[in-house]
Amino acid sequence: MTGVEEQSLVLEDIHFAYGPVAALRGVSLTMGSGAIGLLGPNGAGKSTLLRIMLGFLPPHQGRGRVLGYDILTEQTTLRRYVGYMPEDDCLIPGMDAVTFTAFFGELAGMPRAEAMKRAHDVLFYVGLGESRYRLLETYSSGMQQRLKLAQALVHDPRLLFLDEPTSNLDPQGRAEVLDLIVDITSKKDISVLISSHILSDIEYLCSQVVILNKGLVAAQGLLADLRRTRYNLFELKVKGETEGFLRKLQSRGCRPETTEDGLLKVYLPEGLDTMDIIRAAGEEKVQVRQLIKSQTSLEDLFAQTVGVD
Amino acid sequence: MSAVIETRKLSKWYGNVLGLSDVSLRVEPGITGLLGPNGAGKSTFLKLVTGQLKPSIGRVLIDGQAVRNNTALFGRVGFCPEYDAFYERVTGRQFLTAMLRLCGFDPAETTARAEAALDLVELRADQDRPVRSYSRGMRQRLKFAQAVAHDPDIIILDEPLNGLDPLGKRKVIRLIRDYRTEGRTIIVSSHVLPEIEALTKEIILIHQGKILATGDIHKVRDLIDTHPHIVSITCDRPRDLALRFLKEDDVLSVNFGAAPRTVVVETGNRDRFFGRLPGLLVELGISVEEITSPDDNLQAVFDYLVGK
Amino acid sequence: MIRDRGYFHWDGAFVERRLPWWPITRQGLRLAFKMKLFKFFFAGSLLPGVVFLAGVYISERLEDFKSMVRGGRVLFLTINPAFFKTYYTIDFLMMALVVLMLFSGAGLIADDLKHNALQLYFARPIRKRDYFLGKAGVLWFFLLILTLVPGLLFILFKLVFSGSFALLRSYPWLPLSVLAESLVLTVFFSLYTLLLSSLSANRRYVSIMIFGVYIFTDVLFGIFYGLVRSPYVALVSIKANLQQVASFLFGQAPAYAVSWVYSILILAAICVASVLVLNRRIKGVTVVR
Numbered sequence: 001m002t003g004v005e006e007q008s009l010v011l012e013d014i015h016f017a018y019g020p021v022a023a024l025r026g027v028s029l030t031m032g033s034g035a036i037g038l039l040g041p042n043g044a045g046k047s048t049l050l051r052i053m054l055g056f057l058p059p060h061q062g063r064g065r066v067l068g069y070d071i072l073t074e075q076t077t078l079r080r081y082v083g084y085m086p087e088d089d090c091l092i093p094g095m096d097a098v099t100f101t102a103f104f105g106e107l108a109g110m111p112r113a114e115a116m117k118r119a120h121d122v123l124f125y126v127g128l129g130e131s132r133y134r135l136l137e138t139y140s141s142g143m144q145q146r147l148k149l150a151q152a153l154v155h156d157p158r159l160l161f162l163d164e165p166t167s168n169l170d171p172q173g174r175a176e177v178l179d180l181i182v183d184i185t186s187k188k189d190i191s192v193l194i195s196s197h198i199l200s201d202i203e204y205l206c207s208q209v210v211i212l213n214k215g216l217v218a219a220q221g222l223l224a225d226l227r228r229t230r231y232n233l234f235e236l237k238v239k240g241e242t243e244g245f246l247r248k249l250q251s252r253g254c255r256p257e258t259t260e261d262g263l264l265k266v267y268l269p270e271g272l273d274t275m276d277i278i279r280a281a282g283e284e285k286v287q288v289r290q291l292i293k294s295q296t297s298l299e300d301l302f303a304q305t306v307g308v309d
Numbered sequence: 310m311s312a313v314i315e316t317r318k319l320s321k322w323y324g325n326v327l328g329l330s331d332v333s334l335r336v337e338p339g340i341t342g343l344l345g346p347n348g349a350g351k352s353t354f355l356k357l358v359t360g361q362l363k364p365s366i367g368r369v370l371i372d373g374q375a376v377r378n379n380t381a382l383f384g385r386v387g388f389c390p391e392y393d394a395f396y397e398r399v400t401g402r403q404f405l406t407a408m409l410r411l412c413g414f415d416p417a418e419t420t421a422r423a424e425a426a427l428d429l430v431e432l433r434a435d436q437d438r439p440v441r442s443y444s445r446g447m448r449q450r451l452k453f454a455q456a457v458a459h460d461p462d463i464i465i466l467d468e469p470l471n472g473l474d475p476l477g478k479r480k481v482i483r484l485i486r487d488y489r490t491e492g493r494t495i496i497v498s499s500h501v502l503p504e505i506e507a508l509t510k511e512i513i514l515i516h517q518g519k520i521l522a523t524g525d526i527h528k529v530r531d532l533i534d535t536h537p538h539i540v541s542i543t544c545d546r547p548r549d550l551a552l553r554f555l556k557e558d559d560v561l562s563v564n565f566g567a568a569p570r571t572v573v574v575e576t577g578n579r580d581r582f583f584g585r586l587p588g589l590l591v592e593l594g595i596s597v598e599e600i601t602s603p604d605d606n607l608q609a610v611f612d613y614l615v616g617k
Numbered sequence: 618m619i620r621d622r623g624y625f626h627w628d629g630a631f632v633e634r635r636l637p638w639w640p641i642t643r644q645g646l647r648l649a650f651k652m653k654l655f656k657f658f659f660a661g662s663l664l665p666g667v668v669f670l671a672g673v674y675i676s677e678r679l680e681d682f683k684s685m686v687r688g689g690r691v692l693f694l695t696i697n698p699a700f701f702k703t704y705y706t707i708d709f710l711m712m713a714l715v716v717l718m719l720f721s722g723a724g725l726i727a728d729d730l731k732h733n734a735l736q737l738y739f740a741r742p743i744r745k746r747d748y749f750l751g752k753a754g755v756l757w758f759f760l761l762i763l764t765l766v767p768g769l770l771f772i773l774f775k776l777v778f779s780g781s782f783a784l785l786r787s788y789p790w791l792p793l794s795v796l797a798e799s800l801v802l803t804v805f806f807s808l809y810t811l812l813l814s815s816l817s818a819n820r821r822y823v824s825i826m827i828f829g830v831y832i833f834t835d836v837l838f839g840i841f842y843g844l845v846r847s848p849y850v851a852l853v854s855i856k857a858n859l860q861q862v863a864s865f866l867f868g869q870a871p872a873y874a875v876s877w878v879y880s881i882l883i884l885a886a887i888c889v890a891s892v893l894v895l896n897r898r899i900k901g902v903t904v905v906r
Contacts, residue, residue, distance in 0.1 A: 079740060084740035088736070090737050092648075092729070093732065094648045094651055095648070099644075109633070109634070109742060110627075114627075114629040118627050121625075140347065142347070155627070155631075167471075168471075169500060170345075170500050172346055174501070175612070187624055197473065274597050274598065278587045282591055288586065
């Protein structure tokens with residue numbers, strides 16, 4: 001997963017408890033560049049973990065380094081290089097977007113003029129260029145979301161935490177924010193950690209996931225590895241008179257099965273390949289409109305790891 | 310058991326601000342997804358259907374009767390709003406019981422129904438704690454419970470999956486699907502399109518107060534003829550395949566570069582394209598790994614209609 | 618060359634500020650001055666200072682203004698510690714301080730609580746105390762302008778106009794008193810305001826509390842005094858406590874027959890409580906539920 005490249009995040013055996021309630025019971029995590037998804041049911045300890053990674057909370061046990069800075073002793077320094085996009089909408093009444101973004105850039109340690117310059121640049125980047133002089137109270141929820149992203153980016157962090165970046169956005173807004181995140185993660189020198197309940201977003205954005213459950217890491221790794229690809233099972237969408245087609249598949253041992261969503265599941269035994277399916281379809285005048293390898297979805301993976309209660 | 314919602318030339322203004330304009334449609338039993346950008350008129354539509362707002366022009370009918378001020382009909386409608394509106398200090402059970410009593414059930418039946426609803430949403434264990442102490446997911450489930458406790462024929466859900474973690478979403482989706490099989494009429498509004506796709510193929514798309522499209526997603530997609538259909542094929546010899554495609558006049562464009570060994574084709578006539586495809590592949594001896602239609606989903610339909 | 622349109626990095630350098638909390642103060646002052654009504658009140662609150670400054674001038678030119686002095690106004694025109702004590706205890710000034718606190722301070726923490734801005738602050742490399750210092754800085758600006766600055770100006774003007782150091786020879790401890798009194802008023806009012814601002818997320822409620830608590834304690838004093846007639850009742854009123862301390866610092870006879878030590882203890886207790894509560898409130902927010 002990380003190999004030789006510098007690891008942006010290393011956590012070892014992190015424990016944290018709120019009084020008698022244990023929130024994290026031994027979480028170990030490493031992260032390289034690129035995008036990693038953080039998943040888990042509510043109450044799994046995601047927010048606590050995020051706060052520890054940001055240096056807000058010292059863990060009761062365990063060690064860690066974020067971007068090379070120790071989370072116990074160098075908490076304030078590490079925040080200079082980390083950007084945080086919170087879940088809740090935030091603003092300061094009476095400020096416009098430029099002032100707001102520049103203000104937080106300054107607090108991150110940028111000189112005033114630099115912060116101002118960078119604020120303009122970042123606001124254009126997130127798509128708020130036209131509205132950057134408007135008061136924040138007039139912003140819609142989509143604009144608020146982008147503003148949060150802007151203030152997380154203004155000081156050019158090397159590690160970005162995005163907490164529910166697309167919640168409460170309408171479909172257009174979601175697509176636009178997702179595109180922004182894809183663009184950011186395409187730069188190889190910035191690591192992004194995304195916590196979200198919308199699994200399709202995680203699938204789209206991240207190549208690795210970490211699933212937390214009850215204060216422990218329930219699953220961790222590359223998405224492609226975790227989602228077991230069943231090499232011999234395919235999902236098809238077909239159109240046309242399928243009786244003959246299904247009979248042919250059956251006779252060759254493909255055990256075709258129609259699901260309630262209209263999908264056709266086909267198993268390929270030894271000695272057969274996709275061409276045999278296509279040939280059979282051509283012979284029976286059936287259109288094959290979709291052919292993909294069956295893969296456990298992230299949702300199934302989540303349910304399996306966390307345990308369907 | 311089942312009921313049909315019908316609107317005729319429904320319009321609603323707030324002063325001079327347009328909410329909804331000239332909406333005439335029928336919602337049949339089953340699950341229908343309601344989509345639209347923010348401010349499109351979704352909430353207005355839902356409030357008109359539940360009788361909370363009075364139409365400026367037009368009517369809303371359930372099984373042929375007007376909804377507005379028709380208290381007899383209200384008992385047949387369940388509404389799960391987007392925002393929380395609880396009495397924070399009562400317990401979950403007390404809240405649900407109160408809502409049921411308002412529907413006119415006697416105490417014995419109220420208790421039975423409340424318990425059944427709480428069991429359904431798996432809140433029995435927390436029923437005697439005040440709502441104030443409930444987490445986001447629990448509140449959402451309680452809202453769902455009060456929407457279905459009185460066994461309505463029509464269930465209106467405004468962003469029911471908001472704030473739930475993936476497992477919670479799964480549970481609610483399963484619950485909604487169970488209701489569909491019982492023949493009820495369900496309208497679900499949501500921003501997260503993949504979640505709507507998991508629930509239903511019937512959609513109503515609203516934009517700027519008008520209905521842009523209704524019906525099965527795929528049929529709607531077929532009707533959008535300004536955007537040719539996109540097909541992506543991953544195989545061992547994409548360029549040979551592409552060369553062959555170029556000879557066909559329903560193929561409008563051919564692209565590479567999206568992914569390795571993949572050719573992406575735009576076609577104006579899906580039937581002809583797919584009808585021809587198996588024969589083509591066999592003729593060229595091409596081994597196919599994957600065939601997909603990347604824009605045959607709700608997001609694409611939404612984008613095309615709303616016009617990005 | 619063509620500029621890349623995607624995300625790009627910043628190639629500047631971070632700077633180590635000597636006063637990491639300064640941007641917070643600067644923004645707070647900017648936001649305060651944006652309100653038109655506030656500017657009006659601020660100007661109004663400078664009035665006592667201006668009047669008293671004029672008094673300093675007049676006191677030197679007593680003969681010229683003899684025609685204006687019609688007996689019994691000697692106290693006003695003699696520049697002695699009583700003059701200073703009067704300035705620091707007149708109701709108008711105290712009320713002006715409260716009103717300024719209300720305008721510039723009610724939303725300082727309340728707005729951050731309401732609009733979830735605290736998370737953003739603490740995702741920055743600033744410490745909790747920088748946040749508080751920055752917020753307090755806004756209040757200190759106004760408080761010092763109305764306490765320390767006039768006091769020092771009175772002394773300075775007196776020296777200039779009288780052309781001698783007579784004032785300082787008679788009362789060498791006067792500058793210290795001015796400093797101490799300014800500090801008492803500034804520290805107390807800033808902590809009082811920040812405490813109330815952190816108790817509610819609604820800036821209106823906080824405004825009402827800032828004004829109301831001050832008035833209420835005084836009203837309560839009045840009521841109890843009418844019932845019990847004991848000077849110890851004065852300890853209930855914030856205004857009375859402040860006046861007691863001012864009297865002590867300028868060597869004047871206190872208005873109420875109760876020791877100033879109690880007054881300062883009560884004020885100090887409020888300050889300490891404020892610090893404790895502020896600490897708790899902010900901690901409560903950055904730590905997740």
